[in-house]
Each structure stands twice: as C-alpha cells, then as structure tokens.
Amino acid sequence: MLSWAAENAPPGPIVDLGCFLGGSTVSLAVGLRRSGRTDKIHSYDMFHAGENLRKRFFPDFPVDAARPDDCLPAFRHFTSEFSDFLTVNQGDILNEEWLGDEISLLFVDLSKSRSINDHILSNFFTKLKPKSLVIQQDFLFFKDPWLLHSMYKLRKYFEFLSYCQEHSVIFGTKIVPSKREVQAGYAQEMSVSDIKEAAEYFLALFPHARQREMIRATVASFEASPKAQKEWDFGNPLNLPYRMVDRN
Numbered sequence: 453m454l455s456w457a458a459e460n461a462p463p464g465p466i467v468d469l470g471c472f473l474g475g476s477t478v479s480l481a482v483g484l485r486r487s488g489r490t491d492k493i494h495s496y497d498m499f500h501a502g503e504n505l506r507k508r509f510f511p512d513f514p515v516d517a518a519r520p521d522d523c524l525p526a527f528r529h530f531t532s533e534f535s536d537f538l539t540v541n542q543g544d545i546l547n548e549e550w551l552g553d554e555i556s557l558l559f560v561d562l563s564k565s566r567s568i569n570d571h572i573l574s575n576f577f578t579k580l581k582p583k584s585l586v587i588q589q590d591f592l593f594f595k596d597p598w599l600l601h602s603m604y605k606l607r608k609y610f611e612f613l614s615y616c617q618e619h620s621v622i623f624g625t626k627i628v629p630s631k632r633e634v635q636a637g638y639a640q641e642m643s644v645s646d647i648k649e650a651a652e653y654f655l656a657l658f659p660h661a662r663q664r665e666m667i668r669a670t671v672a673s674f675e676a677s678p679k680a681q682k683e684w685d686f687g688n689p690l691n692l693p694y695r696m697v698d699r700n
Contacts, residue, residue, distance in 0.1 A: 457622065555584055560587065565681055566639040592666045
C-alpha cells in the first residue's frame with residue numbers, strides 16, 4: 453500500500469511520521485524509486501527502543517554501550533539501500549514544524565496522544581498540497597480515538613479513499629485547511645458524543661467485520677476512559693483477541 457501510494461502521489465516531498473526501524477520508509481522508497489521522481493522522504497522518529505523492543509525486533513544488531521536505546525543506527529542499516537532518498541529527523545515531533553514545500557504524501561504512525569495529534573494537524577496537515585494523500589496508520593486501532601474524531605471533523609477537507617483490512621486508511625486532500633480551520637479536528641476537547649458521531653459515520657464506509665469491530669471498540673475504550681490523553685492509557689474493554697491488539 454505504501455509503495456503504491458508513494459509511486460502514485462503527486463510530485464512533492466513525502467513525510468514519514470513514525471518510521472521506527474524503517475519498514476514504512478523502505479516501502480515508501482520503493483514506490484518513489486519506481487516513480488522516477490527526485491523527491492525526498494522526510495522521516496521523523498525518536499528512534500528510541502528499550503531492551504524489550506530491541507530483543508523483540510532486532511536482537512542481533514550491535515548496541516552502542518554509550519547509547520543503548522538509540523535505534524537510529526539500526527534504522528540507517530535497514531534503509532541503507534535507499535539512503536539517497538532520505539532526510540532523517542531524530543527527536544520529539546512536538547518540537548518539529550514542516551517548513552519545506554507542500555507535502556504530497558503524509559504517512560502518520562506516531563499520533564499516539566491527543567497533543568501529538570493536534571500538533572500534526574497544525575504543523576503538517578496545513579502544509580499539504582491539494583490532491584495529496586494522507587495515510588493514518590492507526591485509524592483502525594481502538595486506542596487512538598482522536599483519529600476518528602479528527603478525520604470526521606475535517607471531512608470537508610479530506611475524503612475517504614481506501615483502506616487496508618487492518619489499521620491503515622487513506623484519505624485524499626480536497627482542500628488544504630488553514631491553521632484556524634484545522635482546529636475543528638483538535639482532540640483536547642472531544643467528547644463521547646463526538647466519538648459516537650464519528651464512529652457512526654465511518655462504520656458505513658468499512659465492509660469488513662473486523663474493521664467495524666475495531667471502530668466499535670474505539671467507542672467503548674473512549675467511553676471507559678474519556679479523560680485518557682495517550683494511547684497507552686486505554687484498556688481493552690471489549691476484550692479483543694490479543695492478535696488484534698498486539699502493538700507494543
């Protein structure tokens with residue numbers, strides 16, 4: 453999906469928010485290379501992995517004793533074939549602002565809190581180009597209710613285009629919102645009724661039972677924890693099977 457999106461996106465920079473070890477980055481780079489364009493992929497992440505994550509995802513990769521939690525060297529290793537396509541940014545996304553040309557493709561896989569969601573809306577969604585693509589990796593995941601809320605509130609600006617059977621949903625940019633207009637999608641003041649309204653709208657757009665179950669679980673998790681600010685603050689009130697929620 454990501455390689456297709458990168459190949460078919462309009463000309464312009466690609467922004468890769470939350471790349472971890474480079475899985476999304478490589479997929480985007482494959483598509484960009486096929487397109488023949490000379491655009492860059494701008495990847496953002498903390499590039500931080502504690503011992504448990506290291507053991508799970510890259511147990512045999514050498515660790516720098518001085519910076520054992522820094523996984524940027526692993527990212528550079530796994531993406532080395534595409535290094536000429538990449539501009540890498542390490543740090544807290546809340547300190548980042550897009551100052552480049554209009555974004556042609558925005559991939560979001562780090563909207564793990566209300567504050568990050570709203571920062572991305574303000575500092576990246578307002579810098580998109582018309583007819584650009586937005587991919588919300590965690591849209592069909594019940595611990596990120598702000599994504600349902602934001603994309604519903606901003607449906608005047610972004611149209612629902614397609615989806616994967618799990619997790620990712622693709623939107624197209626109809627109108628680029630201003631800094632003022634994008635505030636309609638901010639998550640800090642969202643309510644249970646807001647989430648229910650958004651869920652009702654999106655339930656009609658997904659054909660697969662698992663997708664609809666995830667949307668209903670999003671409502672249930674927010675009802676159970678309406679003050680939660682971060683993804684990891686939510687529980688699993690519908691007791692979804694572990695294979696559907698194994699994200700960390």
